[in-house]
Amino acid sequence: MDNLILIGFMGCGKTTVGQQLAKRLSYSFLDTDKYIEQKLGRTVSRIFEEEGEEHFRRQETEALKELAGKLNQTVVSVGGGLPIRTGNSELLKRLGTVIYLEASKEVLAARLKNDTTRPLLSGKDGLQKLELLYDKRLPFYEAASDFKIVTENKNLQDVVESIL
Numbered sequence: 001m002d003n004l005i006l007i008g009f010m011g012c013g014k015t016t017v018g019q020q021l022a023k024r025l026s027y028s029f030l031d032t033d034k035y036i037e038q039k040l041g042r043t044v045s046r047i048f049e050e051e052g053e054e055h056f057r058r059q060e061t062e063a064l065k066e067l068a069g070k071l072n073q074t075v076v077s078v079g080g081g082l083p084i085r086t087g088n089s090e091l092l093k094r095l096g097t098v099i100y101l102e103a104s105k106e107v108l109a110a111r112l113k114n115d116t117t118r119p120l121l122s123g124k125d126g127l128q129k130l131e132l133l134y135d136k137r138l139p140f141y142e143a144a145s146d147f148k149i150v151t152e153n154k155n156l157q158d159v160v161e162s163i164l
């Protein structure tokens with residue numbers, strides 16, 4: 001099976017780290033947001049806008065089920081909310097070794113300040129929403145992962161090395 005699954009909050013670096021990690025290992029790379037966007041032919045923001053969050057969450061679980069047993073030597077980056085839904089952490093563990101990329105609230109807030117691609121953080125109170133979500137999600141990330149990598153004070157290469 002040999003897959004590595006990256007989880008963590010929006011902006012923690014799952015995609016950047018995942019792409020680099022895949023390159024180092026000569027693995028494939030897959031991002032669940034992109035998988036869903038390609039399948040539905042719409043961006044994540046449009047899916048939220050037109051069908052609502054719950055529809056997107058169902059698509060995430062569906063994607064995990066579709067990918068089960070099909071991936072080999074693949075680094076998978078999953079959307080920040082995916083490990084929270086009941087049952088998804090078991091599906092993730094069946095897919096591969098789950099690695100939680102931890103970043104502090106402060107670092108994430110700075111990175112996501114002007115982001116317009118994450119519907120859950122949109123609006124003037126985006127940073128407040130981030131804080132609330134962060135506290136709520138932390139225990140889920142801890143419980144769903146086999147390993148945690150603290151990314152604070154590490155550059156991209158250091159994070160990749162830590163995972164390897």
Ligand code: S3P
Nearest residue numbers: 009010011033079080081118119
């Ligand atoms: C979400 C994170 C996003 C994307 C969607 C919802 C979340 O992915 O799936 O906007 O609930 O945390 P990233 O974690 O890749 O930004």
